[in-house]
Amino acid sequence: MADDLRARAGLALYAAAVLTATLVHDPRLLGAGLLAACAAAGAERLWLLRRTLRAVLAFNLTVSLGYLLVAGLRHGPSADYLLLVNLRVLLLVYLGFWLVARVNLALALALAPFPTLSFLVTLAAGQALTLRRLALDFRLAFTSRSPAPPGLPDRARSAGAQGLLLLDKALAASTEITQAMRSRGCFEEPDEANPTPDRRSI
Amino acid sequence: MHIPDGFIAPQVYLPAYALAAGAWAWAGRGLRRELDEATVPRLAVLTALCYALGLVMLPLPGGTSGHALGIGLLALLFGVRLAFVAYSLVLVLQALLLGAGGITALPVNALAMGLAGAAVAVGTRRLLARLGETPAVAAAAFLSVLVPALLVALVLGIQPLIAHRPNGTPLFFPFGLTITLPALLLPHLAVGIGEAIFTLLIWRFARRRGWPTT
Numbered sequence: 443m444a445d446d447l448r449a450r451a452g453l454a455l456y457a458a459a460v461l462t463a464t465l466v467h468d469p470r471l472l473g474a475g476l477l478a479a480c481a482a483a484g485a486e487r488l489w490l491l492r493r494t495l496r497a498v499l500a501f502n503l504t505v506s507l508g509y510l511l512v513a514g515l516r517h518g519p520s521a522d523y524l525l526l527v528n529l530r531v532l533l534l535v536y537l538g539f540w541l542v543a544r545v546n547l548a549l550a551l552a553l554a555p556f557p558t559l560s561f562l563v564t565l566a567a568g569q570a571l572t573l574r575r576l577a578l579d580f581r582l583a584f585t586s587r588s589p590a591p592p593g594l595p596d597r598a599r600s601a602g603a604q605g606l607l608l609l610d611k612a613l614a615a616s617t618e619i620t621q622a623m624r625s626r627g628c629f630e631e632p633d634e635a636n637p638t639p640d641r642r643s644i
Numbered sequence: 645m646h647i648p649d650g651f652i653a654p655q656v657y658l659p660a661y662a663l664a665a666g667a668w669a670w671a672g673r674g675l676r677r678e679l680d681e682a683t684v685p686r687l688a689v690l691t692a693l694c695y696a697l698g699l700v701m702l703p704l705p706g707g708t709s710g711h712a713l714g715i716g717l718l719a720l721l722f723g724v725r726l727a728f729v730a731y732s733l734v735l736v737l738q739a740l741l742l743g744a745g746g747i748t749a750l751p752v753n754a755l756a757m758g759l760a761g762a763a764v765a766v767g768t769r770r771l772l773a774r775l776g777e778t779p780a781v782a783a784a785a786f787l788s789v790l791v792p793a794l795l796v797a798l799v800l801g802i803q804p805l806i807a808h809r810p811n812g813t814p815l816f817f818p819f820g821l822t823i824t825l826p827a828l829l830l831p832h833l834a835v836g837i838g839e840a841i842f843t844l845l846i847w848r849f850a851r852r853r854g855w856p857t858t
Contacts, residue, residue, distance in 0.1 A: 460747055464654045467815050497743025501648045509818045520813045527816070531650035535743045538649070542740045559675065559729075561684055562691070566733055569692030577696060606849055608696075613689050620685045 449550035456541045463533050472529040483540055494536040502528050565619060573608055580604045647753055647796055649746020651817040653807035657748045664751035667759055671725040678726060686855060690718055691730040695737050716788035717843045719762035720769060720781060721850060731758035756795040761788040785843035786836040793832035797824040
C-alpha cells in the first residue's frame with residue numbers, strides 16, 4: 443500500500459510540475475526548474491540529461507531553425523522565445539524520463555482494478571520490446587548480407603518479409619503468454635465461490 | 645506526426661484532456677466483454693507493431709515528424725473503440741519511453757490520430773465497400789493518416805494566435821496555419837501511400853488467418 447501511495451504521489455507531483463512548466467513563461471524560472479530537477483535526480487542526472495537531449499534534439503533544432511528563418515524574414519527573431527521554448531521542452535521531457543525511472547506507473551495509474559487493461563498493457567509493452575530487438579537484428583543482418591547499397595525494391599521486399607515474420611513471431615509469443623495467463627485464472631470471472639480470483643502467481 | 649511536448653498551450657491541452665477523458669471512458673466501457681483470450685494477443689501484437697512503426701520518425705519543417713501510424717489497421721481489425729484505446733496506449737509508451745509526443749500533447753495526439761484516424765478508416769471502408777476490398781482498405785488507411793495530419797496542423801497552427809506576448813512573440817508553437825498546413829499535409833501524402841501499402845499487407849495476412857474484421 444505504501445508503494446501505491448508513493449507512486450501516486452510521484453505521479454501527482456509530475457502532473458503539477460508539467461502544468462506549472464506550461465504556465466510559466468519566464469526562461470529564467472524554467473532554467474531554474476531544470477537545474478533543480480537535475481540536482482534532485484542525484485546520480486541519474488547525466489544519464490537523464492543525455493537521454494533528454496537525444497530525444498528532443500531533432501525536433502527542437504528543426505523548430506528553432508525554422509523560427510529563425512521565418513522570423514528573420516519578417517520582423518527579427520526573438521532570443522527570448524528560443525530560450526523559452528527550448529528550456530520548456532527540455533524540462534518537460536526530462537521530467538517524463540525521470541518519472542519513468544523513479545515511479546512504478548502500473549501502480550500509480552491503479553491498473554489493478556482493470557485486469558483486462560493490465561493484460562493488454564503488459565503484453566503490448568513486452569511485445570514492443572521484442573519487436574524492437576528483432577527489427578534491429580533483421581536490419582543488421584540485411585546490411586551485412588548486402589555487399590552494395592540495396593536498392594528501393596530490395597529494401598521494400600526486405601521490409602515486407604520482416605514485417606510479416608515479426609507479426610507471426612509476436613502473435614505466437616503473445617498467444618503462448620495469454621494461454622499461460624488463462625491457465626492461471628486471469629480470464630476467470632469472479633463468482634460467489636471465488637469472489638477474487640488469485641492472480642498473485644502471474 | 646506527433647505533436648512534441650511543450651508546444652501546446654494549456655488553453656488547448658487542458659480542454660483536450662477533458663474531451664479525451666470522455667472518449668477514453670466511452671471506449672473503455674465494456675472492454676472486458678470485447679477482449680477475450682483470442683482478441684487480447686492480437687490487439688497487443690498490433691499495438692506493439694504500431695509502437696515499432698512510430699520508432700522511425702523523420703523530423704518535418706512544421707515541427708513534428710512523419711511515420712506510419714497503423715491506426716487504420718487497428719480500426720479495420722478491431723473497431724473504433726478498441727483502436728482508440730490501443731493507440732492511446734501506443735502514444736503513452738512512446739511519450740514515456742522515447743520522449744516522442746508527450747504528456748501535454750497526449751490528448752490532442754490521441755483524439756487526432758487514435759479517435760479521428762480510426763473513425764475515418766472505418767467510415768471510409770464502409771463507404772467504399774462496393775468498390776472492392778483492396779481500394780476500400782487502401783483509401784481507408786490513406787485517409788486515416790491524412791485527416792489526423794490535418795487536425796494536428798490545425799491545432800499547431802492556432803497556437804501563435806492563442807498564446808503570445810503583448811508584442812506578438814509566440815509562447816508555444818511559433819508557426820501559423822500558412823506554414824503548418826502545407827508542412828504537415830504534403831509529406832503525409834507520401835506517408836499515407838506507405839500506410840496504405842502496409843495496411844493492405846497486414847490486412848491480407850490477417851484475412852488469410854481468419855481474423856474477424858469490422
